[in-house]
Amino acid sequence: MGNIGNKVMAVAAACSLFAACSAGDAAEPPYVMENIRRYEPGCSSGDDRVCASVQLGYPVFSDAESSRSLNSNVSDLLLDGFGSVDSLCNAFFGQWAGYRETVFSDTLGHAHVDMSHDQEEDEYFPEVWYYSRTADVCGHGRGFVSLMFRTATNSTVYQYGRKYASLSLHDGRLLAPEDVFSDTSALRRVISSEFMRSNGISEGISLAEQGVMLSDGFLPLTDDFAVCDTAVVFHYDMSEIAPNLLPDDDIRVPVGKIEPFLIPLNEN
Incomplete structure (x- = not known):
């Protein structure tokens, strides 16, 4: 999904998920955890205290029978309606910029652009927004994998939440009960x-x-x-x-x- 770092290989342990697992199901499907962090445009400090940020974490599967379809569906679930990481970030940072300008206008009577960066860090500067969404492997077995999606944010637009999904390791599709x-x-x-x-x-x-x-x-x-x-x-x-x-x-x-x-x- 672009701009990716901090890769962690997670070829994990024995099948403890169900009492009856086939020999071929004994090891968790290998995947790499990808982590993306973006900061708002024009904020070069890379400091979460003064720069709005977006963080995404998700598994990328490599040896599933249909890893392309599986990874595509994981990406869609992670982005939660946005077509790409760029689209999500642009929307989030745009909403943050609008909120910030409203706060400055309401409290000081002039726009954020009238203030220096040092002034932005005083009591008038609103709490900087962050958005974090991660997908973690919850369990696997019998030909499918289950994921837990968690969202954490302090924005006024997005909300904290959890979601779960189970996907086929054979064709990558989202499974119903x-x-x-x-x-x-x-x-x-x-x-x-x-x-x-x-x-x-x-x-x-x-x-x-x-x-x-x-x-x-x-x-x-x-x-x-x-x-x-x-x-x-x-x-x-x-x-x-x-x-x-x-x-x-x-x-x-x-x-x-x-x-x-x-x-x-x-x-x-």
Whole structure:
């Protein structure tokens, strides 16, 4: 994705992801972690305290059967709607510049360009924005890899958040729950049971009375999931499901409870 440095080879350990892994699945697919850091145009100090910055980190797979498609989909997920790193950076730095000018205009009555760099560092200078988005390998096995995407920022435009994705190592495509799990109805019951247990929701009382909005009493399946080393994570927008409770958006189900529903490698 351009302007890349800090490469870290991560050819990792044995398959601890599932109880049953084939011999060919024993080692994690080799990948290189790429890290990109960009600073706002015209800010030459390279100091996060005075220069708005964008940082991206993601794995690049080399030995997957369809690494080009896999890497392309990882890139698309990382950029989250932007066509390129340049497009993301241009949008972010442009929004930062507009915000900064508004702050100076509102507080001092004149534009940022009227001030020297030394003056920019005084109390009138707004907290410098940063945007960081990383994709980390959460787990692998049975012909697919799961990633966790994390966004951290202090901007007024973008938000902190997490997202998960599972992708095929055979053709690189983004996988739906139906591609990974055999009995999706039973899976919904397991996820819902874990959600209710972890949030103290009683089965004998109406879910609506407890602030949970589920039409049939079970959480829907979501493409926002990852099969990690010790747990399978399903990510939801709890502001829609339990707006008054607002529990954690991640529901973590121990791998042992999900194991019976995992489709064998030769069926994936």
